[in-house]
Amino acid sequence: MENYLKLKGTEDTPEILFNKELNEFSITGKSLPEDAFVFYRPVIEWLTEYIKQPNSKSELKIALEYFNSSSVKQLLSIILLFEEIFKKDNEAKIIWCYSEGDDLMEIKGLEFESMMNIPFEFKILS
Amino acid sequence: METEIAWRFFNKFSYDRFSLAYMGRFDDELTAALMRTNEMSVQEPQMLKKRLSFLIAECFQNIIRHEDKPEIITRTNNKPKVFLIRNIGSKHYIASSNLVTNTKKEELASKLKAINTLSEEMLKSMYMEAFENNEISDKGGAGLGLLEMARKTGSPLEYAFEFVNYFFSIFYFQICLESRKNEENESADSKEIIHIVETKELYNLMLSESVQIIRKGDFSQESILPLINLIEGNLKLQTNFSGSKKKTMYMLVELLQNLSKHAVKVNGEREGIFMISIKNNKYVLTAGNYINTNDVESLRKKLENIRDLDKNELMGIYKETLKKEPGINGNAGIGLIELCKYSSEKIRFNFKPVSEIMSFFSLSITV
Numbered sequence: 377m378e379n380y381l382k383l384k385g386t387e388d389t390p391e392i393l394f395n396k397e398l399n400e401f402s403i404t405g406k407s408l409p410e411d412a413f414v415f416y417r418p419v420i421e422w423l424t425e426y427i428k429q430p431n432s433k434s435e436l437k438i439a440l441e442y443f444n445s446s447s448v449k450q451l452l453s454i455i456l457l458f459e460e461i462f463k464k465d466n467e468a469k470i471i472w473c474y475s476e477g478d479d480l481m482e483i484k485g486l487e488f489e490s491m492m493n494i495p496f497e498f499k500i501l502s
Numbered sequence: 503m504e505t506e507i508a509w510r511f512f513n514k515f516s517y518d519r520f521s522l523a524y525m526g527r528f529d530d531e532l533t534a535a536l537m538r539t540n541e542m543s544v545q546e547p548q549m550l551k552k553r554l555s556f557l558i559a560e561c562f563q564n565i566i567r568h569e570d571k572p573e574i575i576t577r578t579n580n581k582p583k584v585f586l587i588r589n590i591g592s593k594h595y596i597a598s599s600n601l602v603t604n605t606k607k608e609e610l611a612s613k614l615k616a617i618n619t620l621s622e623e624m625l626k627s628m629y630m631e632a633f634e635n636n637e638i639s640d641k642g643g644a645g646l647g648l649l650e651m652a653r654k655t656g657s658p659l660e661y662a663f664e665f666v667n668y669f670f671s672i673f674y675f676q677i678c679l680e681s682r683k684n685e686e687n688e689s690a691d692s693k694e695i696i697h698i699v700e701t702k703e704l705y706n707l708m709l710s711e712s713v714q715i716i717r718k719g720d721f722s723q724e725s726i727l728p729l730i731n732l733i734e735g736n737l738k739l740q741t742n743f744s745g746s747k748k749k750t751m752y753m754l755v756e757l758l759q760n761l762s763k764h765a766v767k768v769n770g771e772r773e774g775i776f777m778i779s780i781k782n783n784k785y786v787l788t789a790g791n792y793i794n795t796n797d798v799e800s801l802r803k804k805l806e807n808i809r810d811l812d813k814n815e816l817m818g819i820y821k822e823t824l825k826k827e828p829g830i831n832g833n834a835g836i837g838l839i840e841l842c843k844y845s846s847e848k849i850r851f852n853f854k855p856v857s858e859i860m861s862f863f864s865l866s867i868t869v
Contacts, residue, residue, distance in 0.1 A: 387727055388727060410763075442751055442752060442755070444755050444759055446759075446837070449824060479748065480749050480752055487817075487820075491824070
């Protein structure tokens with residue numbers, strides 16, 4: 377497994393920056409791919425490997441302008457993987473970022489938080 | 503009902519490969535978004551595409567620059583501008599409408615009449631003359647716009663006026679760019695011919711049903727992205743938008759991608775229609791497409807099951823479905839649930855049998 381995963385953002389897919397060494401994990405931009413399952417597969421595969429030997433503290437930053445409903449399922453799977461880290465007594469948390477006034481992204485973050493057992497931190501981007 | 507109106511427009515555009523009707527807010531920035539929407543859908547050689555883009559930009563900017571605005575908007579003179587692009591076979595139509603003062607109307611009519619009598623050579627020399635004499639009005643455009651359109655299309659400029667009141671008339675304008683010229687003795691395919699009277703009808707139907715945007719054509723992912731940008735740009739211009747712009751975008755993307763996924767492929771394209779209209783001061787988004795008649799019952803059941811649930815029950819089903827394993831296409835199956843969740847009124851849907859194997863399905867959600 378590579379120590380990092382980097383996918384450039386496009387018109388309909390987000391930028392993915394996962395780096396074990398730098399301890400950075402972020403998903404940024406827009407996520408509306410036609411087939412979210414196919415797009416996020418490498419992401420999920422990389423993370424599945426990573427959680428076998430995670431850093432002592434892993435924070436996933438999600439800053440999406442918007443995403444479609446098929447991305448929702450994939451994001452949930454990703455958050456579940458971070459929850460695994462948390463369950464194994466390593467530090468893990470989700471940093472959910474959204475623009476001021478973006479009630480939809482706020483609601484989506486709260487929905488995820490209510491379904492998961494991992495700490496969420498909400499951050500408003502000005 | 504919006505679902506019925508979607509079918510009516512779908513029918514009116516039945517021979518169109520692509521149609522876009524826009525009665526929303528107008529702005530020069532939107533020209534770029536509009537052109538992109540068109541570019542994705544036009545399958546013509548580069549030269550024609552460029553010419554078409556130019557004509558679209560020219561027409562669009564004309565109605566922004568040259569419309570006359572009443573000082574006070576009343577019920578009678580409340581005639582919004584409209585912009586129309588249609589592709590039928592080898593013909594590309596660009597049409598528009600805007601208010602003009604009745605004094606300007608006379609001047610405009612004689613100008614257009616004169617241009618339509620000119621031959622290609624005369625058009626060229628008039629154009630050069632006007633250009634050299636720097637005939638620039640205070641509204642810019644050098645008065646060359648109409649001449650240029652006549653030259654670039656090689657077809658008569660169609661126009662019509664509709665009386666509104668003592669001060670104003672609606673000015674309808676239509677040009678046609680053809681990708682291949684018919685020989686003199688070759689009869690044009692009548693399906694491809696649209697006269698300005700049809701454009702008037704479309705305008706009046708859009709007006710009476712408060713329709714803001716219609717797009718008919720292919721709804722593959724590449725085609726819908728420019729449309730999403732167009733609507734996002736339009737939303738940004740709205741200052742008194744009461745609902746949530748984000749929720750609107752979310753539902754919009756959902757509806758369009760549903761069309762992408764489920765519209766039956768006809769001649770390699772996922773044909774459908776998408777409409778935004780206004781009802782009781784709220785936006786209604788409607789999507790329509792063909793589906794196999796065999797699939798009607800299961801879809802109807804699915805929709806009937808979720809339509810009448812309240813917000814809490816919907817949230818329950820949402821969470822339950824999310825936790826399940828993904829379906830065959832990795833579909834979460836939550837798309838329709840999300841639409842119900844965020845629709846401020848109950849979703850409405852309609853199935854219309856079209857043939858033994860096909861039906862037309864339309865779905866409306868309210869922002």
